[in-house]
Amino acid sequence: MPDSAPPSAPNARWQDDAGRGRVLALEGDWLEGHQPATLPEAGNAPPEFYDCSGLGRFDSTLAGFLTAMIRASQGGFSQRGEVSLEGLPDGLAQLVRLALTVPEHEEVRQDFHPGNFVSRIGFAISNAMREFTTAADFTGRLIFSFLRLPVGRARFRARDFRLLLEQTGPNALPIVLLISFLIGSILAFVGHAQLALFGASIFVADLVAIAMVREMGALMTGIIMGGRTGAAYAAQLSSMNANEEIDALRTFGFSPFDFLVLPRVLALIITMPILTLFANLAGFIGGMLVAASLGTPPVLFYHEALTVLTTQNSFLGVGKSVFFGAAIAMSGCYFGFHAQRSSEGVGLATTRAVVVSITAIIVINSAFAALFSVLGI
Numbered sequence: 601m602p603d604s605a606p607p608s609a610p611n612a613r614w615q616d617d618a619g620r621g622r623v624l625a626l627e628g629d630w631l632e633g634h635q636p637a638t639l640p641e642a643g644n645a646p647p648e649f650y651d652c653s654g655l656g657r658f659d660s661t662l663a664g665f666l667t668a669m670i671r672a673s674q675g676g677f678s679q680r681g682e683v684s685l686e687g688l689p690d691g692l693a694q695l696v697r698l699a700l701t702v703p704e705h706e707e708v709r710q711d712f713h714p715g716n717f718v719s720r721i722g723f724a725i726s727n728a729m730r731e732f733t734t735a736a737d738f739t740g741r742l743i744f745s746f747l748r749l750p751v752g753r754a755r756f757r758a759r760d761f762r763l764l765l766e767q768t769g770p771n772a773l774p775i776v777l778l779i780s781f782l783i784g785s786i787l788a789f790v791g792h793a794q795l796a797l798f799g800a801s802i803f804v805a806d807l808v809a810i811a812m813v814r815e816m817g818a819l820m821t822g823i824i825m826g827g828r829t830g831a832a833y834a835a836q837l838s839s840m841n842a843n844e845e846i847d848a849l850r851t852f853g854f855s856p857f858d859f860l861v862l863p864r865v866l867a868l869i870i871t872m873p874i875l876t877l878f879a880n881l882a883g884f885i886g887g888m889l890v891a892a893s894l895g896t897p898p899v900l901f902y903h904e905a906l907t908v909l910t911t912q913n914s915f916l917g918v919g920k921s922v923f924f925g926a927a928i929a930m931s932g933c934y935f936g937f938h939a940q941r942s943s944e945g946v947g948l949a950t951t952r953a954v955v956v957s958i959t960a961i962i963v964i965n966s967a968f969a970a971l972f973s974v975l976g977i
Contacts, residue, residue: 607628607629607631607656607657608628608629608656609628609629610626610627610628610629610630610631610662611625611626611627611628612624612625612626612627612665613625613627615651620648620649621648621649622645622646622647622648622649623647623648623649623650623651624647624649624650624651624669625650625651625653625654626650626651626652626654626655626662627654627655627656628654628655628656629656629657629658630655630656630657630658630659630661630662630665631657631658631659631661632659632660632661645673646669646670646673646683646684647669647670647684648684648686649684649686649687650685650686650687650688651687652687652688652689655689658692660695662692663692663695663696663699664699666688666692666696667696667699667700670683670696670700671700683700685697734938735934738930738933738934738937738938739930741857742857742861742862742865742930744857745855745857745858745861745862746862748858749862754855754858754862755858755859756858756859756860756862756863757859760863761863761866761867764863764864764867765867765870765871767829767832767867768825768829768867768868768871769867769870769871769874769875772824772825772828772829772871772875773875773878775824775828776820776821776824776825776875776878776879776882777878777879777882778882779820779824779879780812780816780817780820780821780878780879780880780882780883780886781882781883781885781886782886783812783816783820783883783886784808784812784816784882784883784884784885784886784887784888784890785886785887785889785890787807787808787811787812787816787883787887788804788807788808788886788887788888788890788891788894789890791803791804791807791808792804792890792891792894795807796894801891801894801895801896802896802900802901802904803904804887804891804896804901805887805888805891805896805900805901805902805904805905806904806905806907806908808883808884808887808888808891808905809884809887809905809908809909810908810909810913812879812880812883812884812887812917813880813909813913813914813916813917814913814916814917815917815965815969816883817876817877817879817880817883817917818876818879818917818918818920818921818924818965819917819961819962819965820879821872821875821876821879821921821924822872822921822924822925822927822928822958822961822965823958823961825868825872825875825924825925825928826928826931826954826957826958826961827954827958829868829928829929829932830928830929830931830932830953830954830957831932831950831953831954832932833864833929833932833933833936833953834931834932834933834935834936834939834949834950834952834953834954835936835946835949835950836936837860837932837933837936837937837939837949838935838936838937838939838945838946838949838950839946840860840936841936841937841939841941841945842939842940842941842942842943842945842946844941846860846937856937860933861929861933861937864929864932864933865925865926865929865930865933867929868925868926868928868929869922869925869926869929870925871925872921872922872924872925872928873918873919873921873922873925875921876917876918876921877918880914880917884905887901888901888902912977916968916972916977920964920965920968923964923968924961924964924965927957927960927961927964928957928960928961931953931956931957931960932953932957934953935949935950935952935953935956936949936953
């Protein structure tokens, strides 16, 4: 057909062929600006053979159509060139195979804005299920990374891990100490204002000690680290995602989970209990100084606090902080990994990481409070 001839209408249809399986017949000219009137359903499996006997001229429009159909028929996941491209011209087959080796990016999909109320509910449920599936996949990959670590199959640079420990530990200690000191001071002021009415000012020490070691020390440390370290994790990984640094790691054969996520989660799990211990101490000192200014001697405050502090109480908050650290690190890494590849995506991922991590901390803390109440701890 001469190039000057008007293009014929493109068409794609399924054919039944017992010997070749699922056959997709391609006909007409597949050129930019010329799409078929109707497209066949993708089905549950990609084509096993392509009948190109009626195919005319084509450009990348046909390659894009075939790539989208193969992805749709596989539930959105390509098999990285393992699908059958038999029957396609060599150049077209190589182009489709190359396109399938690149993971599909969610941000390139067209946004769907449902109109009526029922459609919006269905769309929200669909998004929630997809988000849940993605989060479950992320959690499973992280668990496998932890399982590979003891046998030496999950590797990351020790220098990077030491830097992460420094960032999440000593660098975060000043703000944790300051906030915890102020929280202990506030508890002492509020407690004294109420207990002094009954002549029981000495029990301010009990209030500050129990509140800090059981609840406020771990909770405030978690919230601080969620806004500080969780946001930093999300910003770092989303920027790496936008700059295609994570894709480069995959290209060189490194596992992004082992190299980026695992050391961050480990660092926060290790440093959170230590920060919580310092937070408890700072809150206790803050309450003791306030109580001293209100007439309770520090020695008396100290000995009264020791009467209510047990080993069990002392380690309840520290134990919870391990789960807080895991929730913060996973939230930051998850939203950083799945951020859009743009500056707007970096900001959105950071915001989501902070909101989700703080919400997760409060939910986990409530669950532990209910559990401790049931167990009588």
